Amino acid sequence: MHFANWGNFPTVDTLSYNQLSIAELASFIRDNHGFIARGNGRSYGDASLNRNSILNLSKARFNEKGMVYNAADSELIVNSGCALTEVLNNYFPEHVIFPVIPGTKKVSIGGAIAADIHGKDHHINGTLSKHVSCLDILTASGEMITATPDKNSDLFWSTCGGQGLTGIIVSATIKMLKTESSVLRQRVTVCESLDKLINESCQQNNSQYCASWVDLSGTKSHGRGVVFSGRFASAAEVMEQGNQFLEKKYTNSRLSIPCYCTSKLFNQPTVKAFNSLYYYLNKRKNNTFTSINGFFFPLDAVNNWNRLYGRKGFVQYQFVVPQKEVLQKIVNVIKKERLYSTLGVLKIFGKQPKHYGNLSFPMEGYSLAMDFKLNHGLFKTLDYLDEIVSDAGGHVYLAKDSRMKASTFRRMYGKAVDEFLEVKAKYDPNGKFSSMLSKRLKLNVI
Ligand SMILES: Cc1cc2nc3c(=O)[nH]c(=O)nc-3n(C[C@H](O)[C@H](O)[C@H](O)COP(=O)(O)OP(=O)(O)OC[C@H]3O[C@@H](n4cnc5c(N)ncnc54)[C@H](O)[C@@H]3O)c2cc1C
Incomplete structure (x- = not known):
């Protein structure tokens, strides 16, 4: 199939796997090499493109409900394939809003976390990772790992903003904000x-x-x-x-x-x-x-x-x-x-x-x-x-x-790249998760 993200550059013909269950995803990951998760394709460039295969998660619902909101502690547990539109439709009428809102509501929750998105309130609320308390991630071994800011924190901080290169985010727990009106x-x-x-x-x-x-x-x-x-x-x-x-x-x-x-x-x-x-x-x-x-x-x-x-x-x-x-x-x-x-x-x-x-x-x-x-x-x-x-x-x-060129990227992000690559080598030693972006920027393995 033919794929491009929002900028329509670059484009790629590749295999796409849709609507896999968690067990099917785990077995795909164990048996294959060279693939990347894709949400709603609202990144502009090549972050969710791979020439071998793409795991299309935009319609993935790993359990019946897709999302559950716990009003007592304002926490939303949500499947990564759900779109921000769905979250807003479900909870915004009750004055419960996603903590970080990007310039489009058409992103998936997995994609938003993988980019550690910012919004017009960055100066107050920081990026999305500040509001995420737990991630369930399918890693390269096919094992599901729960990562929080305290438990498996290296995986947590490299997955937030990690452009899908540490594993597949299956679900996330996110602290929502309350508003007085809509x-x-x-x-x-x-x-x-x-x-x-x-x-x-x-x-x-x-x-x-x-x-x-x-x-x-x-x-x-x-x-x-x-x-x-x-x-x-x-x-x-x-x-x-x-x-x-x-x-x-x-x-x-x-x-x-x-x-x-x-x-x-x-x-x-x-x-x-x-x-x-x-x-x-x-x-x-x-x-x-x-x-x-x-x-x-x-x-x-x-x-x-x-x-x-x-x-x-x-x-x-x-x-x-x-x-x-x-x-x-x-x-x-x-x-x-x-x-x-x-x-x-x-x-x-x-x-x-x-x-x-x-x-x-x-x-x-x-x-x-x-x-x-x-x-x-x-x-x-x-x-x-x-x-x-x-x-x-x-x-x-x-x-x-x-x-962007790999050498420029290295200079820009400096030590953060080394830290990221160490975590990538720990959880994905053979570089199974890869994208056109990771190849271009030499973000595969050390
Ligand atoms: C009009 C427009 C406005 C935007 N405004 C903003 C803004 O204000 N602030 C901002 O920060 N960004 C903004 N963005 C960028 C956008 O928020 C990010 O690119 C986001 O990642 C897109 O999500 P997606 O689901 O479409 O992901 P995709 O483009 O499909 O994928 C993006 C990355 O997420 C990874 N990914 C997707 N799903 C998963 C998963 N389940 N597990 C692991 N990795 C996954 C992919 O591998 C890829 O690396 C904007 C984009 C558009 C088109």
Whole structure:
């Protein structure tokens, strides 16, 4: 079968195994070599691709219920194949919310843990691993191992953020958060320059959630943007607003891109026009109430929006650096190289918790995610950006990557790679779990 992840690059023809039971998965693992787990394919690059075989877990339900919530201690026990959408559908109407919410609800829980995802509240809540108390993992011997921050903790911290390379997460116990309502109170602030945008983003980082959109169209408006911050409204605020904000059941998107568009759709004039429209529409907003979909998942409003980039696909480049000057430098390089990005998202990360996944992406500092249509010369410029990020002591996000070089990756993640590889060698000595990403980045075995 033909597979690609969200960026539609790279693509691979491979064998896919679907809906295996735990016993079947264990026996597959014992008898085979060279495979990787796949959730919902919402990583952008090659993290869940393998040329031999893919273990497709997106529909896997290892027990009848799929998920069970224990209200007494706010813990959710959930199968890794369940999607975040299902978790939200089941519990959000009761004001129980997943602790870390990414920019799409279409990820699987296993994929979210394997990427140790961050959300708009990273500065308060850290990455997902902080909220996971237990994982059941099928390792390379076919044995199921329970790992927690205290028991088999080496396996736990290498599996969170480990991109599926330590084993298959079968189920997870996750501490959920409670909210008073299901609507958000949002503040929208437009900023006409990058400097102002960064300052405003830092200031508004005392809100529960905060992230900013950046215009990276390479025009004279390059660097301007909009800060979106907010928090869940209190019950009293919702009452005051009346019926219009009464709890909305979670809806699916109705719009869809039916087929791949021409790759010429995104060029500098169209990107400029889109950015201007978006900027001016937001200029008219101020403090508003909004739904969970509007606040967290605007991109999910259109199914298959990745097809807008055409068949050749695109790359999302997300980095974090400790210094704002380095972020500013990169934004300037993009303009100089005429590498306009269709989408730019700035997030100010807070301090990481004491423990986090060995290969987790975030660190305290300034993160920018950008979408670039694939074209000749793109990788050369991204290699140059990698060098800047690495020299500044920063990271590029593996969940979005499809092209970084092993040597650069080593320099970026340093000691964390050695620690990860030691654990990988202990639980998967023959490198059974492997992906195109792990081969490219030499993350197989020591
Ligand atoms: C529109 C969009 C917005 C996004 N926003 C954010 C964001 O705000 N923050 C953020 O951190 N990320 C974000 N992401 C990235 C996304 O959260 C991660 O890539 C996540 O891993 C995708 O989950 P998936 O189930 O689709 O995994 P896949 O892409 O299928 O797999 C991703 C990795 O998880 C591993 N994996 C999957 N299931 C299992 C399992 N059961 N056991 C072990 N390993 C497994 C795979 O081997 C692979 O290495 C975004 C992605 C998109 C497309």
